Amino acid sequence: MFSAGLALFYCVVEVGRNWLGPFTPHVEISRRLAALPVYAGYSLLRIALAYLLSLIFAVTYGYIAAYRPGAERFMIPLLDVLQSIPVLSFLPGVMLAMAALFPGRQLGVELGAVLLIFTGQVWNMAFSFYASLKSIPREMREAATIYRFNWWQRFIQIELPFATIGLVWNSMMSVAGAWFFLMACEQFGDFRLPGLGSYLQSAADNGDTRSIVLGIITMVAVIVMIDQFVWRPVIAWAEKFKMEQVESSSAPTSWVLDFLQRSRGVALFRKRAIRPLREQMVHYFARRQEVRTASPSESPSAMWFWRIVGIALLGGIGYAVVRVVLILTGLRASEFHQLGIGLLATFLRVNLTLVLGALWTIPVGVAIGFNPKLARIAQPLAQIAASVPATALFPVVLLVLIRLGGGLGFGSIVLLLLGTQWYILFNVIAGAIAIPTDLKEAANVFGIHGWERWRKLILPGIFPFLVTGMVTASGGAWNASIVAEYFHFKGQTYSTVGVGAMISAATDAKNFNMLLASTIALAAVVVTTNRLLWRRLYRLAETRYKLES
Amino acid sequence: MTEPIIRAQAVEKFYLQPDGNRIEVIAPVDLDVEPGKIITLLGPSGCGKSTLLRILTGLSKPSSGEVLWHGQPISSQNAGVSIVFQSFALFPWLTVLDNVEAPLEARGVPAMDRHKRALRILDTVGLDGFESAYPKELSGGMKQRVGFARALVVEPEVLFMDEPFSALDVLTAESLRNELLELWLSQKMPTKAIFIVTHNIEEAVLLADRVIVLGRNPARVRADFPIELTHPRDRKSPRFVELVDYIYKIMTQPDLALAVPGTTTTAQKPARQKYQMIPHARVGGIAGLLELLQDRGGKEDLYRLAEDLIMDAEDLLPIIEASVLLGFATLKEGDVEITAEGTHFAEADILSRKILFRQASLKHVVILQQIDSVLHAKNDHSISEEFFYDILDEHFSQDEVERQFETAMNWGRYAEIFDFDRESHRLILAEPVSEPHPPTITPVQP
Numbered sequence A: 001m002f003s004a005g006l007a008l009f010y011c012v013v014e015v016g017r018n019w020l021g022p023f024t025p026h027v028e029i030s031r032r033l034a035a036l037p038v039y040a041g042y043s044l045l046r047i048a049l050a051y052l053l054s055l056i057f058a059v060t061y062g063y064i065a066a067y068r069p070g071a072e073r074f075m076i077p078l079l080d081v082l083q084s085i086p087v088l089s090f091l092p093g094v095m096l097a098m099a100a101l102f103p104g105r106q107l108g109v110e111l112g113a114v115l116l117i118f119t120g121q122v123w124n125m126a127f128s129f130y131a132s133l134k135s136i137p138r139e140m141r142e143a144a145t146i147y148r149f150n151w152w153q154r155f156i157q158i159e160l161p162f163a164t165i166g167l168v169w170n171s172m173m174s175v176a177g178a179w180f181f182l183m184a185c186e187q188f189g190d191f192r193l194p195g196l197g198s199y200l201q202s203a204a205d206n207g208d209t210r211s212i213v214l215g216i217i218t219m220v221a222v223i224v225m226i227d228q229f230v231w232r233p234v235i236a237w238a239e240k241f242k243m244e245q246v247e248s249s250s251a252p253t254s255w256v257l258d259f260l261q262r263s264r265g266v267a268l269f270r271k272r273a274i275r276p277l278r279e280q281m282v283h284y285f286a287r288r289q290e291v292r293t294a295s296p297s298e299s300p301s302a303m304w305f306w307r308i309v310g311i312a313l314l315g316g317i318g319y320a321v322v323r324v325v326l327i328l329t330g331l332r333a334s335e336f337h338q339l340g341i342g343l344l345a346t347f348l349r350v351n352l353t354l355v356l357g358a359l360w361t362i363p364v365g366v367a368i369g370f371n372p373k374l375a376r377i378a379q380p381l382a383q384i385a386a387s388v389p390a391t392a393l394f395p396v397v398l399l400v401l402i403r404l405g406g407g408l409g410f411g412s413i414v415l416l417l418l419g420t421q422w423y424i425l426f427n428v429i430a431g432a433i434a435i436p437t438d439l440k441e442a443a444n445v446f447g448i449h450g451w452e453r454w455r456k457l458i459l460p461g462i463f464p465f466l467v468t469g470m471v472t473a474s475g476g477a478w479n480a481s482i483v484a485e486y487f488h489f490k491g492q493t494y495s496t497v498g499v500g501a502m503i504s505a506a507t508d509a510k511n512f513n514m515l516l517a518s519t520i521a522l523a524a525v526v527v528t529t530n531r532l533l534w535r536r537l538y539r540l541a542e543t544r545y546k547l548e549s
Numbered sequence B: 001m002t003e004p005i006i007r008a009q010a011v012e013k014f015y016l017q018p019d020g021n022r023i024e025v026i027a028p029v030d031l032d033v034e035p036g037k038i039i040t041l042l043g044p045s046g047c048g049k050s051t052l053l054r055i056l057t058g059l060s061k062p063s064s065g066e067v068l069w070h071g072q073p074i075s076s077q078n079a080g081v082s083i084v085f086q087s088f089a090l091f092p093w094l095t096v097l098d099n100v101e102a103p104l105e106a107r108g109v110p111a112m113d114r115h116k117r118a119l120r121i122l123d124t125v126g127l128d129g130f131e132s133a134y135p136k137e138l139s140g141g142m143k144q145r146v147g148f149a150r151a152l153v154v155e156p157e158v159l160f161m162d163e164p165f166s167a168l169d170v171l172t173a174e175s176l177r178n179e180l181l182e183l184w185l186s187q188k189m190p191t192k193a194i195f196i197v198t199h200n201i202e203e204a205v206l207l208a209d210r211v212i213v214l215g216r217n218p219a220r221v222r223a224d225f226p227i228e229l230t231h232p233r234d235r236k237s238p239r240f241v242e243l244v245d246y247i248y249k250i251m252t253q254p255d256l257a258l259a260v261p262g263t264t265t266t267a268q269k270p271a272r273q274k275y276q277m278i279p280h281a282r283v284g285g286i287a288g289l290l291e292l293l294q295d296r297g298g299k300e301d302l303y304r305l306a307e308d309l310i311m312d313a314e315d316l317l318p319i320i321e322a323s324v325l326l327g328f329a330t331l332k333e334g335d336v337e338i339t340a341e342g343t344h345f346a347e348a349d350i351l352s353r354k355i356l357f358r359q360a361s362l363k364h365v366v367i368l369q370q371i372d373s374v375l376h377a378k379n380d381h382s383i384s385e386e387f388f389y390d391i392l393d394e395h396f397s398q399d400e401v402e403r404q405f406e407t408a409m410n411w412g413r414y415a416e417i418f419d420f421d422r423e424s425h426r427l428i429l430a431e432p433v434s435e436p437h438p439p440t441i442t443p444v445q446p
Helices: A002-020 A035-067 A071-084 A087-101 A106-134 A138-146 A151-186 A196-205 A209-241 A255-262 A264-294 A300-329 A333-370 A372-387 A390-404 A408-434 A437-445 A450-484 A499-508 A512-543 B049-056 B096-106 B111-124 B140-152 B170-185 B201-207 B238-252 B283-295 B302-309 B313-325 B340-347 B350-364 B366-377 B385-393 B398-414
Strands: A486-489 A492-495 B006-016 B022-033 B037-042 B064-069 B081-084 B158-162 B193-198 B210-215 B220-226 B299-301 B329-332 B335-338 B382-384 B418-421 B426-429
Touching: A035 A071, A035 A106, A035 A151, A035 A196, A035 A209, A071 A106, A087 A106, A087 A151, A087 A450, A087 A499, A087 A512, A106 A151, A138 A151, A138 B081, A151 A196, A151 A209, A151 A264, A151 A390, A151 A450, A151 B096, A196 A209, A196 A390, A209 A255, A209 A372, A209 A390, A264 B096, A300 A512, A333 A372, A333 A408, A333 A450, A333 A499, A333 A512, A372 A408, A390 A408, A390 A450, A390 A486, A408 A450, A408 A492, A437 A450, A450 A486, A450 A499, A450 A512, A486 A499, A492 A499, A499 A512, B006 B049, B022 B049, B022 B064, B022 B220, B037 B049, B037 B201, B049 B158, B049 B193, B081 B140, B096 B111, B096 B140, B111 B140, B140 B170, B170 B201, B193 B201, B201 B238, B210 B238, B220 B238, B238 B302, B238 B313, B283 B299, B283 B313, B283 B329, B283 B335, B283 B340, B283 B398, B299 B302, B302 B313, B302 B335, B313 B329, B313 B335, B335 B340, B340 B350, B350 B366, B350 B398, B366 B382, B366 B385, B366 B398, B366 B418, B366 B426, B382 B385, B385 B398, B385 B426, B398 B418
Parallel strands: B037 B193, B037 B210, B081 B158, B158 B193
Antiparallel strands: A486 A492, B006 B022, B006 B064, B210 B220, B299 B335, B329 B335, B382 B426, B418 B426
16 A cells, blocks of 8 residues: 555656656657556556546536526537537647647646547537436436435436446547547657657657557557456446346446455445545535525526626637638638648548448458357457557558558558548447348348348448448548648658648648638538538438337 | 315416417316325326326426415425326436435435435335345336335325326236225325326226316316225226216217216316317227227227226227227217228228228318318429428427327328328328229318
8 A cells, every 4th residue: 555655656746747847849758668657657647637627527518508598509519510620630729829828848738638638538428418418307307306306416316327328438439539639649740748659659760660569569458458447347337327127137247346346445435435425415415405495596696607608708709700710811812722622632532531441341340240250259359459549550550651662642541541440340340230130031031142132131231330430430530631641750741732731731830820721621621521411321320221129 | 174285276388389379288277185185187198187297296387377385386395295207217226225215315314314214114115125126126016116115205295196007017006006095094104195197097986085087188177076985995886887987988078078976076168179189099999999899799888898908098098089080980978889981991801991091081080181182282292291280280289299290190191191201201192092983072171
């Protein structure tokens, strides 16, 4: 215990020294083996901080959107837009801004990284919490009212438990995505941070195969450990929050959770600390409720507070819009022209990637899904492969590509594919598994084989899953384009035509107007394609191709 | 006359539509909940009885009128009421004990006291030994016992129950009803009145000291009368059967105000029906009923029919109402009798049935007549579903519009009056291939 405490103290001091220390523009990345755990620790810390921030924000946002009258109308569409904006397009802007906010301190860049990961992972969590609150059964709410539950009791005994399962799954997705962003942040140009991402980058820079392999192994090990020590136990524990009427036969289990639940130390902690604390809360809020009942309507000062918040928000948005318009009108025609070409190039590249991804994942995914034996072997392997964030591998892939003599024009597609194919693969596997055996047997009975079988059974069957996978993959690909189209490597800059490259180049050149214009253009294109294409396909999948029981 | 615990004065529920049109869900109702009684509120499905229960408990506010709790305006904070819910509404992540303790926690009862009171009430409802079980480990009957325990632990003055037995199988429901009666009669609970919402006529007569029957669209009190049979009540006794029959009569004859055999009744005059409402029955159900009637010589007592089919009034009545509406059957004195058209239909083969159904529905069902005439009048013989909603929106609440739409779709497609394209949300004139001669009925404008 004592040594653990000492170690923790050391870590805090070390992190504090580093973060509050002066800004080091060119972080020296040591490639010694002993440095790896430290780097992994830094990366983990950033992820953990960002996740904590996301969780608090998601719950607050979802709560306000669900309950404040009038808030829902603009908070949910806003969430929708924010969710579809490629976060990495903000990476350069945020990093520059944070570095300026904390001049001469490492803290700024570190906070920038945390903030970026936060913006990458928070929206789906917020939406999940909001949707859970909205779907609490009416009778359960009425029970809470008739039994005079206070605010705290509602939150702890109904809302939070009801939202837990959705939050857990979304958290897992978000954290997986966070690694992707983190790797990009750590490798980012002038602001690179000590961490696993920069370690891999530096190893690739020097063509150090041994360090590359060690780095990737560490990466996989960290991800597997998070899975075993965090997600598995949490999923097994969250099982009790399922709204089911009968007990399911195959509940997920976790040895870590079993260990914790059997541990006497944990039991003692619950009895001595948690239970008395809970009791205190119960009485505090029950007393408050009685006082509040005397004046049930909302106090005028609270109303004014919300009004002022609303006005301030509107004012801020208005000011920002004006500034943006001013900046955009200052751009030259040639720059707009350039931007158009860049957008087109990236658009084609992203969609080519999706097509390529679908072409190989559909047959493979269906083969895996239809064959349980193959699925048992292939699925865990694919999961591990997918868990390695594509951005961590970028330097390595680039190294290989350069040795083979290919340019970034082709290379960027490989890089995009690396990051997005997994989404499609997993969804296709899930879709193939979900096709009912009856339907497959019916197809056999009527002798439907070959292409006809694909057209009548398999493709319609996996369609909703395929669309889900493609939507996610499309978002991921747009995001990745920012790091895939423009790369500093071995002191040289590799780039290809595309809006992602323009964003990165504008950052390097500190051309803020161009940075802003291309970021907005990119976000606009993504939001538009989502609305025009994916949303429609999604609806089609929901209405026509849903396999209802 | 004892002072009522809850007094509802002219409570009314309506929705205002953007065009100023008022959709009335509950017509002004006066209702007292007096101590010492089990009151049951009966009514057809979707008539607003659950809404009325929520207004009486202070959960939901009436659009006009007021509800008084011992003479004071009611709120969920001052009312000493509990509700037992149809879906149990237990918290699946809490153990049985924690579920029962939760209302006490809300009132700030100290841990020891909470624990003792919860255990005592669990003992009373027969859940000894299940304290640490989770709801999902329990059967439906056990779950509803937890629901009872949670409701009783706060010692409510009035216990409200919203269809408490309708999610349970017949035998479990029966035994739970008896246990409730026993608790009530032996005065093991401090509750002064019980108010049960149900659609099960027999259940109402079995439990109630006073029965209130609600009519539909909008909800209004059709009958309100005491039952003075002693407990335990014998279902076979003539008086029991008479009462059940009487309620069936009220519920199947919307415009009828009958006197209770042997007593006087205080039925309110029904409001004038504005637009024909189709009962929510599927064609298959109607056909099944007609075949059954045919088999039984063409006439049957409603109560016997419900008992033999083990169907609730809630499920059976719409089918009967639909048959009557289509002219396939008639209702008289609680008996349902098949008509000549009905016999014809029951004996016909699949294709002829469609033709007969088509003729009957174009003759009797206003909304189908309207659709048919519009489809014939239009050049492209198709119309958006919006048209349909526009007509119905003016007369029914949102939920009711959906149900009307669904039933009309079911009938109209079966009758081959139109086809419905789900993608474009349009109704398209169907070409009835199976028809020997064109329909002789000209579309009628209402």
